[in-house]
Amino acid sequence: MNQFLITSLSNPLVKKVRALRQRKARTESGLFLVEGIHHVGEAVEAGWDIETILYAPDNLTSDFARDLVSRLATAPQAVSAQVMESLADKENPQGILAIVRQRQTKIADLKSIRCGAALVSPQDPGNVGTILRTLDAVGADALFLLDGGVDPYHPTSVRASMGTIFWKPIAQTSFDDFVDWTRRGRYHLIGTSSHASTDYRSFTPTSPFILLLGSEQKGLSPEQINACNATISLPMRGRASSLNLAVAAGILLYQFADHAEKYSQ
Secondary structure: OEEEEEOOOOOHHHHHHHHOOOHHHHHHHOEEEEEOHHHHHHHHHOOOOEEEEEEOOOOOOOHHHHHHHHOOOOOOEEEOHHHHHHHOOOOOOOOEEEEEEOOOEOHHHOOOOOEEEEEEOOOOHHHHHHHHHHHHHHOOOEEEEEOOOOOOOOHHHHHHOOOHHHOOOEEEEOHHHHHHHHHHHOOEEEEEOOOOOEEHHHOOOOOOEEEEEOEOOOEOOHHHHHOOOEEEEOOOOOOOOOOOHHHHHHHHHHHHHHHHHHHHO
């Protein structure tokens, strides 16, 4: 354990951590930030490549946190509480964060997918992380991010995933390449649209399937809808015209996940 205590906000390592809050630095370095006891613990347990751990001794109050720091293969770097507070993404930081190397999953490497979700150009990192957490909860297999959008390694996305980002693969690719892959694998592609005539509650998916959702602002384009095997809608009875993307994904994944389980048995 590194006993040297960093107290300067201008320390090069502190500057590196701060830079990783920006997408440009994450893209260029292939690294990202993981903050909090639970999230760092999940990264360690899942065997991800951890470059550096920073911890504030005065902030680590739990036995689990102290044990985590003591058994890390990567030598942790101690920082002052003031430095940790300057680096943390929220108030009252838990006193530990990690610099972790990203993993890039190629869509061609994904095999035996029973069910998953694909998002076209999502803009909200919180939605991406929450949907990933929901995928894990229902036992789905993968998340596909199509045609750009938010960085899945954005700190908000990582935090919203509650550690599931370290256990579920995320494949980033173009919409066209994704559709080609689904055709070759004979995946049933289920689109979502407020204009679809089929209520999700009366729909039975064909497994294996992937749920396709458009961006928060635009939804799916007519061309993207045409690429689907089926299109379903969620009824809206109030004044709101649509649901939050993560909420809609959660409803549909829980509705359809049992069919994927039956397919796998």
